[in-house]
Each structure stands twice: as C-alpha cells, then as structure tokens.
Amino acid sequence: MCDTCHCAQDAQSGRAKKIIEVNQSLLAANNEKALANKKLFRDAGAVVINMISSPGAGKTTLLEHTIDRLAGEFTIGVIEGDIETERDAERIRAKGVAAVQITTGGACHLDAGLIHTGMHRLMEQGEGRFDLIFIENVGNLVCPASFYLGEDLRMVLLSVPEGSDKPAKYPAAFTSSRLYVVTKTDLLPYFDFSLTEAREEALRLNPELEILELAAPKGTGMSEWLDKLRALIAGAA
C-alpha cells in the first residue's frame, strides 16, 4: 500500500514519525469521506461494489457482460478509475449505462474523495437512483486494498494468466475483500494454474472469502455471479 510503503522506506531513513503522522491523517481523512460516500450511496438506493485487480484481469469485460444480462432488470451505474484515458467509461457507456471516468493522473488507486466527486457526477448522468453501482478501481493489486471507498462489498479478481501463486504474494487485496472471483477460466488448459492453490491460498489468508470462478465472454459461471448480485440488491447477501 502507498502508506505502508512510505513507512517501510522510513524504517531505513529515520523519518518515521513524520511519515506515519501524514499517513494516519490521510487514512483518517479518507475514512471520513468514505462514510459520507456511504450515505450518498444509500440515498441513491444503490448497492456499491469496489472491484480490485491487476491490470488486464478482466474487470471491464466482466462489467460489459454483466450489464448485457442485468440492464433490463436493474438500474446500473459505473465509476471507472484509471491513471489515464477515458476508454473504460466509453466501453461501459456503449452499453447504454451511466458511467463516469475518474483519471487519477498518476495515482495508483482511487480514494474516497475522488469517489465522492465521481458519485455526484454519476447522479447527474443517471436519474439519481441506482440499484447497483460498480467502482472499477485502478489496475493494481496492491495500493487500492488500503483505501475504503464506502462500498458495500469489496471484490478481488485474479485472472488465470496471472498465476495461482498470487494470493500469497499480494495478501492485502485478499484479506480485505469479501468476494474473490477467478476470471478467464476458459484459459485453464493453456496455463499452469491450479484452481486448488488459487482457492486454498486465499482461504488461508481469509477464511470468510466467497469464491466464484468464471469466464465472462463464454458465459461460464455467470449465473452464479448474477445470482450473487441479485441477492445483494435484494439485501439477502
């Protein structure tokens, strides 16, 4: 995480106190804003999901296929986070759904303040009411795990090409999430990826994790995913 990384550097440089103070005040300010976001989300009637993964794990693709199947049933909104480019929001808007792009201009994660602004923009674009809002975080398996955005559910995605050894190497994303989705399972025949390792390592870190496995473009595992979303919206999960 951004904050721990400064603390780690600090252990060598002797700047501990100052840096820890700045980090604590940053995280405290972030959490305060996240609670304000939570109220905004509730007022909009929305269940909010914060999606965390490496670049290219398939977040936007999963969203596209989810919207194709649920847009007739629910009002969906998307807040897209990227360092640069408007592309992901354009992909989502092409599906006829309200989408806001936040470009962080170098920052490695979204924070609650950026989401607050993004949520106000999303409200203007939509009709002010949403059943479901997805926040697609910056592609980064490290830093986004440290910033609570006010979401109802945090999910971590791991794609088969990344390798099944990743939960143990990047633990914070897995310990702080409630849902863990293995993506691109149609590629299992081409990779040395063990679903057992991918599951067991994550559960060792976080025994409460719910695990889904899917290949969105092929439709594999999508019904379990959509049922999970329906249950969340109904307040039953």
Add this chain to the structure above:
Amino acid sequence: MCDTCHCAQDAQSGRAKKIIEVNQSLLAANNEKALANKKLFRDAGAVVINMISSPGAGKTTLLEHTIDRLAGEFTIGVIEGDIETERDAERIRAKGVAAVQITTGGACHLDAGLIHTGMHRLMEQGEGRFDLIFIENVGNLVCPASFYLGEDLRMVLLSVPEGSDKPAKYPAAFTSSRLYVVTKTDLLPYFDFSLTEAREEALRLNPELEILELAAPKGTGMSEWLDKLRALIAGAA
C-alpha cells in the same frame, strides 16, 4: 506512484505542502541511495536491469529461461522483490544462480535502500563479481516506475493477456523505461491483443523505447533478447 497519489489526494484535502515536502524528501533520499547502489554495481562489475510489470506478466519465467541459456556464459545474480513469500528467489536458486529475496511487507515497490541491503546480501552469496544482475520489482505497473534503484537499464514487460491498451493507461512505466518487452506472444491467437496498438501507444509516450516481443517457454524472440543482454554486458548497448 506512491508519491503522486498522496499529492493527488492532497489537492482535495488541503494538506499539500506537508505531503509534497515528505514526498520530495523521500525521493531525494532514494536517489542518493540509488547513486550509492550504482557504485556498488560497478564495483561488482555488473550491468543491472530493473524489471517492472504487473503481477504475472512473466518476469520470473523470463529469468528462468534466460539463466538456462546464459549461465554458462556469464555470472548472473538476481534480487527478487515481493510483498510476501520467498518463492521467486527459490525458483531462481533452483537454477543454480545466486538470488536474494526482498519482502517489502506491504510496500508496493522496491526502493534504493532495500536494494542496497539486497546487493550486500547478494555479494555474500555470490563470489562478489557479477556480469549481470536482474532486479525483479514488485508486480505493479504503477509505483515502481517512480523509484530509481541505480540500475543501468529499466525494462517494462507487458503480457498479451493484459491487453494492448495498457501503455496509455499506465504511462509512467513506459516513459521511464528504455526497453519494452511484450511477453506471452504465443497467446496472441487467444486474445484480442493488437501488437500494433501495443507498439504505437508505447512509442507515442516514449519514442526512444526499444521493443522486443517474445514467448520465453517456446523460445520465440529469445535470441534477440539474449543478444541485447550480451551487447549490454559488452558495453555496446
């Protein structure tokens, strides 16, 4: 990057001055240590390469195949960076090459201080002389780009499963590198990945980038890569 991310947050929170000061002093301390590393690297006779990519882009796999082909020709050492686990260094040591694992304990990147300690440990393990040292950074396409470690060459790896739109989305890794390696090109038939887009977007950001494309386990593109390493060691690149 870690530092910009704090600056970005700050624009909202009004903590600008304090945070920018801390960041500047961190980067200044890092650069000072990086210059000390450069001297250590020279004293060891080594060309040093800093490898940056997302998790699972194939850094360790490329190293394994590189060592298989060059270990008879050159003395190679590896400094592995991960948030947790000793696994990558174990994979490298299994090839009979000196390898040191640095676990950052949460930090999203390696810094020059960690490399300084790692280099001293590597010198103890090896015979104090190396032709070539690889630094495998933490899997993260964002934060490592901001920290100079004293390396001679920085390279960024992008794997086909991540998607050819990534250079524009994660520009710092591409603007700060001199070599750009597209990995897992044997997977091109299974992905909507445009080599033209992957090349042109990166060159738009950094016209000086040298680009190689390879699939290490299949041997594709390996001779160009090995020739590049030989030229670097000979001081001709």
